[in-house]
Amino acid sequence: MIKLREVYFSYNKEPVVKGVSLSLGNECIALAGPNGAGKTTILKLMAGIYRPKKGEVFIEGKNIWKLPEKEAITLRRKVVYVHENPIVLRGSVLNNVIFGLELRGVSKEEARKKALKLMRKLGIDELAEKDAKNLSAGQAQLLALARALIVEPSYMLLDEPLANLDWKRRKSVLELLKELRETGRSIAIATHDAFLVSLVCSKAYIIENGSVVSETLPPAIFQ
């Protein structure tokens, strides 16, 4: 379970997250709301990338910003956040995919084997040796997904995961998300595309202007 309690955050002076409390258990939740509402920042706070200015972030019951880094890391490594606009590192696609495993000290050979298997499943195995900087937006999105999946996170925090995809790929990613849910992964999705939410998620937080304004079931968004 990831839990935010009364969390505040600001980049400069103006706060962008104002006293948000929410939790992600064994479920799929959606953060819905207009652009600039603070959805992305909330996901990054949940992932432990940003440190809140006020309030607490718990991962599996532990306040991660109170722990020494060595202890916090084992919890943080259960969580993966995927950017809306994929960030690619220099080098080949394969090198990008194994990045998370390298951080965890997995041997290069083992990592490559695992990566190729996963990429085959996602249908991007033929891109393995390609320069990652030359991918199309859709291909890069799949790369980012593979890079996240390979570390087998318990919690996946996805920022507009379908935004850069064509219809065919959207469908297969949705299938993938359903499958992840079935294997017990917790998923949080930030989106302004409410339709997607109703297909996968059981709960939705409506975010406006840095605060949770309501908590509903996805179909209620349409009302």
Added chain:
Amino acid sequence: MRGHLLTLALVLGLISATYIWQVTRAPVTLRVSTTTSLYATDLLEELARKFQEKHPKVIIEFTPVGSGEALKKAENGDVDMVFVHAPNLEKKYLEKGVLKFGEIFAYNTFVILGPKDDPAGIRDMDPINAMIAIYEAGEAGTTKFVSRGDNSGTHNRELWLWNLAGLDPSGNDWYIESGTGMAQTLMIANEYGAYTISDIGTYLKLSSELTYLTPLVTQGSELLNVYSVYVVNSDVIKGVNERLAYEFQQFVLSDEIQNFIGNYGVVEFGSSLFSPANGDPDGSLREAWNQLAGG
């Protein structure tokens, strides 16, 4: 922000306008190139100030450089007159017709300086034997010598002394060519604990900084340092202000100014930095000049 920038621009504009007005208001500018050793003593600025008291519309611009460059500037028409102390170079430019009305206006001496413990043992030797002793100590590895190496008047004098001693130190490890002005060459010699040659004026001005150096050889006609003033010949070099240069030259040679030069530096250093030529009554300065120019 924009308001501040505007104010700044206005102020800068005003300052430059005032400056340009100041500069252009004076109808005549006299351009003078001078050897650094002379300029560093501030004597020339003093003379210029005195000249301007009588000729308020004249602006005098000094370019302090080595004697070599000072003379080259004359040839390029960049200056109207020169103050130098390198007779052998002066002679070349006289022969080319670049310079005229050569007059010796002051003199002092060069000094051979070295570390206080004087490893070459040159104290109170005559200059030529001192050079020989430094050479031998250098070869023996017990000392170093710092040369200006910049074709300046002092550098030319040093080369002339080596030549009189029948020696050629160039290329030796102990022979350091600094390639800088007199002040910095003295600093380098001080830092390295090495021997060097300087005009007395620059040395006296810096002596408080040069704690490891001391004057060892100060006597001898070979160390006579003769300062001359020339007017650039407007028949050969176009566009120079020969008339004004001549006027300033005659001013420098006048009794009043010669007297002033003879007393310059007494208050500050306890002895005067220069001796006035006073028209060179017995011709000994000209004789020395000829010897240096021919050597």
Added chain:
Amino acid sequence: MLGEVLEIALRSIIVSGLAAVLATSWGIPLSLKLVTDDFRGKKFILDVFRALVGIPTVVVGLILYFLFSRSGPFGGLRLLYTPLAIALGQAVLITPLLVSFAYQALEREKGEVWELAMSLGALKNQASSTLIKETIPKLLNASLIAFNRAIGELGVALMLGGNIKGFTRVMTTAIALEVSKGEFGLALSLGGFLLLITYSITAVSRMVGGKS
């Protein structure tokens, strides 16, 4: 004469190259620290470095002169008028420039690369080394620009080196000397050589910095 020109050019490249390496070795870690850590006075430090980018070379020369001279605090090292003194002086001179460029490059990448590493479970050190790795072309570019400033400066080389023939004479001091001797020919050919070097470095830095 060509031999001497080449010797001086080579010395310039070695001395200023050493300066660039030194400045990089302390400038990059400092920039990284400024980018990744939030601490009091960080903005102030950055402002100071930005202000010092244009610091006159003679001011750096003068300060180090007093430190290195025989009667100064580091006089015992006998550094003054050695090539190492020039390299140290130039390294100090170019550090603000290098830090400004490196900080800018790292800051730009931080929003992306650093966050990506953190999002995939990196320790702070791992995120930092990923950030450096991804920014290498731009950091190299910053070092090259700093090298160009070092090799083209005169004040430090003259005040700390002394323009000693065959020892501390570098291209800029040699040019100044030749001009003072009235030998414009040699000065011009040295100047041309210097331009050639800085231009080639600029071209190389365009190539490495332009990618990615």
